[in-house]
Amino acid sequence: MKLKPSICISAVLVSLALYALLCYNGKNKVPAKSFFDFIRIAPQQLYKLDADWPRNPESIRGVPFDVAVDHLNSLVYVAQRGDNVSKVLVFTEEGYFKTAWKTNTLEMPHGIFAVIDDENLKSIWITDVGQGPYGHTVKQYSPSGALLKILGTPGIAGSRLSPLQFDQPADIFIKGEDEIYIVDGDGGLNNRLLKLTDDFSLQWTLGGNGTKPGQFYIPHSVAVDDVGRVSALNKPFSANIHCLCFMFHI
Incomplete structure (x- = not known):
């Protein structure tokens, strides 16, 4: 034609x-x-800096260390460190201060993760690398800050797998309802990645101190993508450099 x-x-x-x-x-x-x-279709800018977030900067009196986002309720949970400060602050998505947790069971938060289903925020998990009576643990809290579950023995560093014991656990990632990943050893005895089931029993562990495949040097964070690849990150060797230790399929 x-x-x-x-x-x-x-x-x-x-x-x-x-x-x-x-x-x-x-x-x-x-x-x-x-x-x-x-x-040609121009790439879409997904993120941009909001230099005025939070709108109430005076509410942060400690050192912010990590954040978790509740997208269903448009809330941001900020974990901070410091003496005589709330260890978790809650802000609206726009950056306005909402509330501060009043729990005294957190010493030095490191990783924070929000567990969200299709309908609501279920809980907030926090790893505690503190050296005092509440440290060396992974803890589950309600959205309002009530302590629900403790993994590990508070105040005691160790490497045992049954029962579980940690030494400065750095981060946690929960995929779905039955896959829990924890990197353990932010400068402590352990350099390992653990996978737990939904009843918190150990499914497998991987690691060891070193730079070979499957080994860690101070594991710092962990994440799992939508196709099941697990990524673990070593602690930065300097202020600006991180090392991706490994990525593999589960």
């Missing part, structure tokens, strides 16, 4: 008109190499 010359000419004229409109932005001309530069 051949196109009529009038149709082809009309298509060219429309394209040129569109090109002219795109090249002209108000009073200023926008340089372009070709018409095809404009018909």
Whole structure:
């Protein structure tokens, strides 16, 4: 099927008109190499800096260390460190201070993770690397800050797997309802990744101090993507450098 010359000419004229409109932005001309530069789909900017977040900066009196987001209720949980400060602050998505947890069962939070199902925020998990009577533990809290569950023996560092014992556990990631991943050993005895089931029993562990595949040097964080790849990150060797230790399929 051949196109009529009038149709082809009309298509060219429309394209040129569109090109002219795109090249002209108000009073200023926008340089372009070709018409095809404009018909390519530009990458969408997913994130941008909000320099005014939070709107109440005076509410943060400690050292912020990690955050967890409850997207269903548009809330942000900020874990902070310091003496005589609340260890968890809650802000709205817009950055306005909402509340502070009043729990005294946290010493030095490191990782914080929000467990969310299709309907609500179920709980907040926090790893505690403190050296005092509440440290060396992984703890589950209600959204309001009530302590629900403790993994590990508070105040005691160790490497036992049954019962579980940690030495400065750094981070936790929960996938679905039955996969719990914990990296243990933020400068302590252990350099390992543990996977627990939904009843908190050990499914497997991986690690050891070193730089070979499957080993760690101060594991710092863990995450799992939608296709089941587990990523673990070593502690930075400097202020600006992190080392991706390994990534594998579960």
